[in-house]
Amino acid sequence: MSDMAQRVVDPAAVRQPRALVGNKLTVIGALLTMTLVMVAVLGSWIAPQDPLDQSFVAASQPPSAEHWFGTDSFGRDVFSRVIIGTRASLAIGLTGPIIAALIGVWAGMLAGWFGGWTDRLLSRFSDLLMSFPTLLLGVMIAAALGPGFQTAIIAIAIALFPRFLRLARSATQVVRREPFIDASIAAGRGPVGIMLRHVAPNIAGSLIVALSLWIATAIRLEAALSFLGLGTQPPAPSWGNMIRDGMGDLVGDPWPAAFAGAAITLAVLGFNMLGDALRDMLDPELDT
Amino acid sequence: MNALLEVEDLSVHLFTPRGVVRAVDGVSFRLEAGQSLGIVGESGCGKTMTALALMRLLPSPPARIVGGHIRFNGEDIVDATDARLRQLRGSAMAMIYQDPMTTLNPVFSVGEQIAEVVRLHEHATPQAAFARAVEALHQVGIPEPDRCARAYPHQLSGGMRQRAVIAMALVCRPRLLIADEPTTALDVTIQAQILDLMRVLRDESGAAIILITHDLGVVADLVDDVAVMYAGSVVECAPVADLFAAPAHPYTQGLLRAMPSLERKLHRLPTIEGTVPSPAAMPPGCRFHPRCDLARTICRDHRPPLLGMPGRSAACWALTEFELSIAHVTAA
Amino acid sequence: MAGYILRRLLELIPTVLLVLTLVFLALRVLPGDPAIAALGEYATPDAVASFRQKLGLDQPLWAQYLSFVGDAVRGNFGRSMINGTSINALLLQNLPYTIELAAAATLIGVVVGIPFGAAAAVWRNHAPDMFSRVFALAGFSIPDFYFGVLLLIAFSLKLDWFPMLGGGQGLLDGLHHLVLPAVTLGVVMAAFVMRMTRSALLEVLRRDYVRTARGKGVPEQWIVFKHALRNALIPITTGLGIYLLTTLSGTITVELVFSRPGLGQLLIGGITARDYTMVQAGLVVFAFCVVLVNLLTDLLCALIDPRVTLR
Numbered sequence: 023m024s025d026m027a028q029r030v031v032d033p034a035a036v037r038q039p040r041a042l043v044g045n046k047l048t049v050i051g052a053l054l055t056m057t058l059v060m061v062a063v064l065g066s067w068i069a070p071q072d073p074l075d076q077s078f079v080a081a082s083q084p085p086s087a088e089h090w091f092g093t094d095s096f097g098r099d100v101f102s103r104v105i106i107g108t109r110a111s112l113a114i115g116l117t118g119p120i121i122a123a124l125i126g127v128w129a130g131m132l133a134g135w136f137g138g139w140t141d142r143l144l145s146r147f148s149d150l151l152m153s154f155p156t157l158l159l160g161v162m163i164a165a166a167l168g169p170g171f172q173t174a175i176i177a178i179a180i181a182l183f184p185r186f187l188r189l190a191r192s193a194t195q196v197v198r199r200e201p202f203i204d205a206s207i208a209a210g211r212g213p214v215g216i217m218l219r220h221v222a223p224n225i226a227g228s229l230i231v232a233l234s235l236w237i238a239t240a241i242r243l244e245a246a247l248s249f250l251g252l253g254t255q256p257p258a259p260s261w262g263n264m265i266r267d268g269m270g271d272l273v274g275d276p277w278p279a280a281f282a283g284a285a286i287t288l289a290v291l292g293f294n295m296l297g298d299a300l301r302d303m304l305d306p307e308l309d310t
Numbered sequence: 311m312n313a314l315l316e317v318e319d320l321s322v323h324l325f326t327p328r329g330v331v332r333a334v335d336g337v338s339f340r341l342e343a344g345q346s347l348g349i350v351g352e353s354g355c356g357k358t359m360t361a362l363a364l365m366r367l368l369p370s371p372p373a374r375i376v377g378g379h380i381r382f383n384g385e386d387i388v389d390a391t392d393a394r395l396r397q398l399r400g401s402a403m404a405m406i407y408q409d410p411m412t413t414l415n416p417v418f419s420v421g422e423q424i425a426e427v428v429r430l431h432e433h434a435t436p437q438a439a440f441a442r443a444v445e446a447l448h449q450v451g452i453p454e455p456d457r458c459a460r461a462y463p464h465q466l467s468g469g470m471r472q473r474a475v476i477a478m479a480l481v482c483r484p485r486l487l488i489a490d491e492p493t494t495a496l497d498v499t500i501q502a503q504i505l506d507l508m509r510v511l512r513d514e515s516g517a518a519i520i521l522i523t524h525d526l527g528v529v530a531d532l533v534d535d536v537a538v539m540y541a542g543s544v545v546e547c548a549p550v551a552d553l554f555a556a557p558a559h560p561y562t563q564g565l566l567r568a569m570p571s572l573e574r575k576l577h578r579l580p581t582i583e584g585t586v587p588s589p590a591a592m593p594p595g596c597r598f599h600p601r602c603d604l605a606r607t608i609c610r611d612h613r614p615p616l617l618g619m620p621g622r623s624a625a626c627w628a629l630t631e632f633e634l635s636i637a638h639v640t641a642a
Numbered sequence: 643m644a645g646y647i648l649r650r651l652l653e654l655i656p657t658v659l660l661v662l663t664l665v666f667l668a669l670r671v672l673p674g675d676p677a678i679a680a681l682g683e684y685a686t687p688d689a690v691a692s693f694r695q696k697l698g699l700d701q702p703l704w705a706q707y708l709s710f711v712g713d714a715v716r717g718n719f720g721r722s723m724i725n726g727t728s729i730n731a732l733l734l735q736n737l738p739y740t741i742e743l744a745a746a747a748t749l750i751g752v753v754v755g756i757p758f759g760a761a762a763a764v765w766r767n768h769a770p771d772m773f774s775r776v777f778a779l780a781g782f783s784i785p786d787f788y789f790g791v792l793l794l795i796a797f798s799l800k801l802d803w804f805p806m807l808g809g810g811q812g813l814l815d816g817l818h819h820l821v822l823p824a825v826t827l828g829v830v831m832a833a834f835v836m837r838m839t840r841s842a843l844l845e846v847l848r849r850d851y852v853r854t855a856r857g858k859g860v861p862e863q864w865i866v867f868k869h870a871l872r873n874a875l876i877p878i879t880t881g882l883g884i885y886l887l888t889t890l891s892g893t894i895t896v897e898l899v900f901s902r903p904g905l906g907q908l909l910i911g912g913i914t915a916r917d918y919t920m921v922q923a924g925l926v927v928f929a930f931c932v933v934l935v936n937l938l939t940d941l942l943c944a945l946i947d948p949r950v951t952l953r
Contacts, residue, residue, distance in 0.1 A: 155891035283788030291783035400859035412850035
């Protein structure tokens with residue numbers, strides 16, 4: 023589009039439907055994620071019943087006025103379990119990526135700043151990790167550490183930190199070449215100070231977008247690990263292990279699995295939409 | 311005589327999110343069969359958009375033809391159907407593009423890409439079409455055309471690729487060939503070779519040629535007539551010799567003064583003061599008046615129409631028809 | 643081309659070593675003790691010592707590493723610690739189920755994803771594109787195993803069209819058992835392929851050579867399916883290779899949903915039963931699959947893109 027001759031600025035022609043769609047997505051995504059966080063925090067007050075309370079009389083019931091989502095094969099209230107399960111899922115789904123970001127960003131800045139063998143070693147290692155699908159890495163780490171809550175967090179952190187490393191590394195490399203960095207060094211500022219002052223603000227936007235999208239992945243990963251019996255251990259409810267429990271009696275009582283899965287889907291959807299919307303806002307040129 | 315191509319009041323607008331850009335604004339010119347026309351102007355003057363509009367190849371969105379006529383052999387291209395356009399493109403009218411690095415498809419061999427034109431328009435067998443492709447490559451001066459036809463674009467140099475693009479344009483013997491800055495992306499030595507080739511093809515192929523360039527020197531010995539464009543409009547039309555001998559429009563005069571010449575020994579080439587107006591802030595009246603030495607009051611408020619006779623005209627209030635005719639006589 | 647394949651095969655050696663090192667690091671160097679993991683926390687010191695000796699865990703780390711790599715490369719996985727069955731025999735029995743599931747899912751993903759993605763690109767911002775956006779958002783959000791559970795409830799339990807459990811006997815029964823698991827992974831993959839095809843094609847349709855084709859009088863559908871798609875296939879294939887790995891790991895959960903035999907069942911069964919040798923074998927085979935898929939992707943790209951072989 024090199025040839026342009028005249029532009030008549032016409033305010034009526036200035037319509038950006040993408041921005042409108044973006045706003046709507048942001049609102050829905052933000053609402054979904056905020057609701058999730060609220061449910062996780064206020065879970066004990068919202069949940070109508072004790073999620074661990076068993077009752078053989080009330081086992082395997084379909085949804086009713088008393089049990090909105092029905093009961094599982096132990097007679098536990100599925101609605102309460104889904105609500106309390108939000109905690110485990112969100113705790114792992116948020117902690118994992120945040121740890122990954124903390125480690126990954128620092129390692130990436132180191133690699134980008136120092137270059138040389140530090141960079142080669144870190145990049146090679148993260149490339150290796152990234153060539154594995156996240157679930158397989160999670161299973162591998164669960165195999166080494168044994169199933170459990172912490173295992174899930176560590177597995178997610180290890181699976182995701184290379185992505186943050188890459189992001190921080192390339193941003194640091196770009197900033198490193200800027201002339202004002204030399205001025206900063208001349209002014210006696212150390213590498214850590216320079217990174218905090220110049221690199222960190224530069225990647226803040228893409229970091230938030232990446233974090234939001236990887237939280238979605240982490241929630242799904244946690245659910246998959248718990249479903250495989252490698253994450254949150256029963257009787258503590260998490261969405262993944264509720265589906266696992268529900269598999270035992272899918273014929274008689276499909277409700278626990280169905281509702282727990284719907285909760286995962288909504289949570290992942292919320293963070294995906296939020297991430298997409300944030301990306302549209304922070305990086306409007308990108309069209310994916 | 312009926313012209314091969316007659317462009318009348320052609321307007322192309324770009325509809326961008328930030329506003330409407332009048333890329334081509336009321337352009338008219340005509341071209342007889344077998345003749346050649348140069349369209350000259352600075353980058354951003356609308357010449358590439360004009361060229362693409364002639365074949366209805368404008369990138370849409372954002373570009374759209376909003377008015378005017380393009381009569382090719384008396385048939386209006388502006389409202390031709392897609393099916394009709396497909397028939398014409400590649401067989402009756404063909405184009406050579408600016409950057410040979412990007413105009414060829416990287417995953418097909420050069421021969422396949424040329425043969426495709428033959429297969430589309432002449433229903434030839436694949437073997438016959440490929441043979442024609444090899445022949446076309448030979449015609450544009452490619453040594454070992456067999457090997458070149460089997461090569462992929464990335465295996466050829468820029469000059470060779472542009473020759474292949476030219477072969478692709480000529481393989482079905484079009485009546486109109488549009489060359490959009492065919493040498494700008496090439497090295498200087500290769501530029502000269504490609505221009506020599508264009509000269510030979512102009513004489514041999516019998517096609518009418520539109521050569522689009524920002525370089526007046528390129529058109530000098532290659533075309534019969536020249537149309538000078540400025541800010542989306544044609545400001546002067548003239549036979550090439552007249553234009554060089556007696557440029558009528560102040561912009562053309564400026565362009566000619568800015569050309570390096572062997573006779574004049576100057577330490578610095580004169581330039582035209584100021585810059586091409588930004589599309590967002592197009593001056594009212596004559597678009598050239600802020601940069602023009604001869605600007606008068608009328609130039610600020612009213613746009614001058616093309617004055618003069620067909621084939622020798624200029625859009626400038628400073629010229630009377632009398633002056634134009636004098637210019638014509640003195641040049642002749 | 644032959645030279646390129648040879649080079650890629652040679653490059654395989656360090657990659658395989660690296661991947662094996664990763665598995666070794668995970669199992670031996672991470673702070674979990676395989677002996678404790680296998681025998682439980684209350685095992686007697688004697689039992690732990692004999693366990694370590696049996697697996698060679700009492701030897702120095704480098705010796706363990708060498709014998710681990712040697713065994714893995716030779717495909718010598720030993721015997722299950724739980725019931726003493728030959729792990730190689732178990733792998734031979736189970737691996738085909740996983741491969742056929744991943745292959746069928748990929749087939750569905752490609753056959754559904756590419757045409758729909760192309761339609762979304764051609765009719766950008768119209769109905770097919772809107773559909774692709776919604777489908778993609780749903781596909782990215784629903785966990786594949788949950789989608790499998792839903793399909794299982796609907797088509798096995800309620801409608802009774804497909805069997806619920808196992809891998810089936812013989813060709814027809816096997817295919818019958820394959821449908822739901824393959825659709826589960828395939829549909830989720832299709833969402834990804836569709837989005838990728840759309841953006842790759844949109845990118846390619848902007849290129850100059852598409853205009854050249856139009857200028858030659860090539861019909862619009864040929865431009866999309868011949869000129870543009872052939873170019874778009876290069877990034878699509880790369881992305882497909884990456885997503886194929888996700889699908890491969892997805893077989894682990896989906897096999898559990900449909901009680902289908904396979905590599906994932908062996909691996910997860912091994913982890914739950916604390917069958918150390920089995921876990922080791924499962925991880926190594928999965929790692930080999932990752933390397934193999936990466937290799938195949940590169941070769942396929944070289945086949946599509948004439949520029950690759952020269953690089």
